[in-house]
Amino acid sequence: MFDWLQKLSGSSQxxxxxxxxFLQMLQDGRHVFDAAANALVGGTRPDVIRADLYExxxxxxxxxxxxxxxxxxxxxxxxxxxxxxLLVMMSLVKDAERIGDYSxxxxxxxxxxxxxxxxxxxxxxxxxKDQISKFLVxxxxxxxxxxxxxxxxxxxxxxxxxxxxxxxxxELLRVQGRNEAPRVLTLRHFKRxxxxxxxxxxxxxxxLDKLDFFPDKPMSEQ
Amino acid sequence: MNTTPPAASSKPGLAVTLARWGLVLLxxxxxxxxxxxxxxxxxxxGKDAAKDLFDGIKNPFAGLSVGILATVLVQSSSTTTSTIVxxxxxxxxxxxxxxxxxxxxxxxxxxxxxxxxxxxxxxIRQGPEFRRAFAAATVHDFFNxxxxxxxxxxxxxxxVLERTATSLTKLFVTETTHGNFDSPIKTAVxxxxxxxxxxxxxxxxxxxxxxxxxxxxxxxxxxICLVFITKNMRVLISGPLERAMNRTxxxxxxxxxxxxxxxxxxxxxxxxxxxxxxxxxAAGVLTLANAFPIMLxxxxxxxxxxxxxxxxxxxxxxxxxxxVHLLFNLVGVAIFFPIPAVRRIPxxxxxxxxxxxxxxxxxxxxxxxxxxxxxPLVGYLLF
Numbered sequence: 001m002f003d004w005l006q007k008l009s010g011s012s013q014x015x016x017x018x019x020x021x022f023l024q025m026l027q028d029g030r031h032v033f034d035a036a037a038n039a040l041v042g043g044t045r046p047d048v049i050r051a052d053l054y055e056x057x058x059x060x061x062x063x064x065x066x067x068x069x070x071x072x073x074x075x076x077x078x079x080x081x082x083x084x085x086l087l088v089m090m091s092l093v094k095d096a097e098r099i100g101d102y103s104x105x106x107x108x109x110x111x112x113x114x115x116x117x118x119x120x121x122x123x124x125x126x127x128x129k130d131q132i133s134k135f136l137v138x139x140x141x142x143x144x145x146x147x148x149x150x151x152x153x154x155x156x157x158x159x160x161x162x163x164x165x166x167x168x169x170x171e172l173l174r175v176q177g178r179n180e181a182p183r184v185l186t187l188r189h190f191k192r193x194x195x196x197x198x199x200x201x202x203x204x205x206x207x208l209d210k211l212d213f214f215p216d217k218p219m220s221e222q
Numbered sequence: 223m224n225t226t227p228p229a230a231s232s233k234p235g236l237a238v239t240l241a242r243w244g245l246v247l248l249x250x251x252x253x254x255x256x257x258x259x260x261x262x263x264x265x266x267x268g269k270d271a272a273k274d275l276f277d278g279i280k281n282p283f284a285g286l287s288v289g290i291l292a293t294v295l296v297q298s299s300s301t302t303t304s305t306i307v308x309x310x311x312x313x314x315x316x317x318x319x320x321x322x323x324x325x326x327x328x329x330x331x332x333x334x335x336x337x338x339x340x341x342x343x344x345x346i347r348q349g350p351e352f353r354r355a356f357a358a359a360t361v362h363d364f365f366n367x368x369x370x371x372x373x374x375x376x377x378x379x380x381x382v383l384e385r386t387a388t389s390l391t392k393l394f395v396t397e398t399t400h401g402n403f404d405s406p407i408k409t410a411v412x413x414x415x416x417x418x419x420x421x422x423x424x425x426x427x428x429x430x431x432x433x434x435x436x437x438x439x440x441x442x443x444x445x446i447c448l449v450f451i452t453k454n455m456r457v458l459i460s461g462p463l464e465r466a467m468n469r470t471x472x473x474x475x476x477x478x479x480x481x482x483x484x485x486x487x488x489x490x491x492x493x494x495x496x497x498x499x500x501x502x503x504a505a506g507v508l509t510l511a512n513a514f515p516i517m518l519x520x521x522x523x524x525x526x527x528x529x530x531x532x533x534x535x536x537x538x539x540x541x542x543x544x545x546v547h548l549l550f551n552l553v554g555v556a557i558f559f560p561i562p563a564v565r566r567i568p569x570x571x572x573x574x575x576x577x578x579x580x581x582x583x584x585x586x587x588x589x590x591x592x593x594x595x596x597x598p599l600v601g602y603l604l605f
Contacts, residue, residue: 014461014464014465014468068507069468070468072501072502072505073464073467073471073502075501076467076502077464077467077498078460078464208505209506210506
């Protein structure tokens with residue numbers, strides 16, 4: 001009878017919407033990762049998925065901005081008590097957005113038509129790709145259910161996966177003879193550091209919802 | 223990393239919500255009692271003493287200055303306008319004259335914008351963010367200053383607002399509503415107010431001391447009730463408030479005016495509405511052009527407090543001055559909103575000032591002291 005009264009109040013409604021937008025970002029992140037990784041190691045032709053991939057990444061970027069705007073409004077209306085949740089969400093949407101960015105990087109590698117090694121090496125990459133895809137699904141579920149136990153388990157698995165990646169990178173760096181891996185990796189890290197410096201400076205130029213985005217670059221390229 | 227679970231929402235219980243609504247109604251009752259008490263206080267002063275008191279602010283510039291200073295001091299135009307309504311609506315022989323009160327109401331409109339400006343100063347260490355925040359705060363000031371600059375001379379020359387409000391009052395108020403018949407609410411307000419007055423008189427107070435105490439109690443009660451109505455209403459309507467703000471972020475125009483109006487009527491404070499806009503503009507998620515209509519709506523919405531207060535006034539003059547406040551803001555919106563080129567005037571002035579304020583904080587100090595302290599003080603002392 002008094003439902004309408006309760007609907008009027010409560011600080012959760014705005015945050016609920018933001019949580020839903022974040023979950024959608026995770027779903028889109030998985031989609032864009034699967035598409036990009038399949039183009040690299042799964043045999044999918046890059047030109048077939050290019051439009052969908054870029055469109056999904058653009059949607060991720062736009063959702064991130066919408067979430068940030070929503071967070072500003074929520075914080076302004078509800079005040080200091082909501083700040084911890086808002087700060088956590090600011091950080092989370094950045095992570096979700098990066099999944100889209102890195103997937104695009106994977107796609108660019110696929111487009112360059114590189115040789116990833118023998119059949120065993122490619123097979124190992126396919127398995128790793130499948131594992132990440134499952135991580136993404138499980139992360140979505142963990143977050144949605146706020147399951148502490150499941151999250152702890154997943155974090156352990158991800159840690160082991162990261163160690164395995166580091167180990168393989170180390171092996172590739174130590175390959176004798178002409179080895180371009182160290183230079184590629186160095187350039188990659190240089191680019192990341194430069195990007196982060198750019199992101200920091202963007203805070204002076206760009207409004208909060210567009211932090212880390214560049215004013216003169218089209219959204220589809222960011 | 224743990225965050226607020228989406229499922230575990232923080233919706234308050236029904237009992238808490240109902241209790242809050244009950245409290246708001248009680249505070250509203252207290253607010254009306256306070257207004258009636260203020261009217262009564264002037265009555266106990268006597269006709270001649272009241273005339274002497276109000277003669278000191280007969281000059282429109284003095285009235286305007288008093289309106290600004292009083293609002294700056296209490297940080298609430300609702301308190302100032304309600305007090306003015308209470309004094310204008312007192313018994314005819316002792317009431318604050320309508321013509322004297324009109325510039326005071328205009329002054330209250332200017333004074334209220336200092337709250338925003340103070341909020342924006344919180345961003346002073348962040349250059350571009352401060353520029354956006356300060357522009358958002360001062361665009362409201364410029365609108366009010368420009369509207370007063372245009373309408374006060376017109377009002378002084380023609381009395382058009384006062385005459386129109388008087389005609390409107392005659393339309394709304396008949397002998398039955400403001401003459402012999404008192405509504406149950408008014409009777410309840412009168413009874414409590416008289417009880418309070420008798421209680422103060424029982425302390426041995428009479429004449430001027432009684433008037434002063436009643437006036438102080440009335441103003442304090444008005445202020446306290448409005449503060450708590452605002453606090454509770456802000457919690458009660460937080461859901462729709464957030465949704466409304468989210469929807470207006472990318473929009474300009476009439477929707478913004480409507481949102482500003484409705485939110486302000488609900489929380490009974492234009493400062494709350496406009497202060498919400500400052501951080502959003504500072505963060506850059508709301509543009510100044512889109513915030514401006516919301517501020518205009520807040521200016522219209524805040525006049526409802528005066529209309530509400532007039533319901534507790536002794537005479538219909540209380541409603542007339544409340545309608546002057548409404549008309550003043552409506553005319554201001556009609557001048558500055560419809561034509562984009564005119565709309566841009568206060569926006570550009572605010573942006574220009576904010577750009578200077580970003581370069582040197584002396585501009586901030588000079589502006590705040592100049593508009594809200596020195597000018598009204600000079601105006602009051604000279605006139």
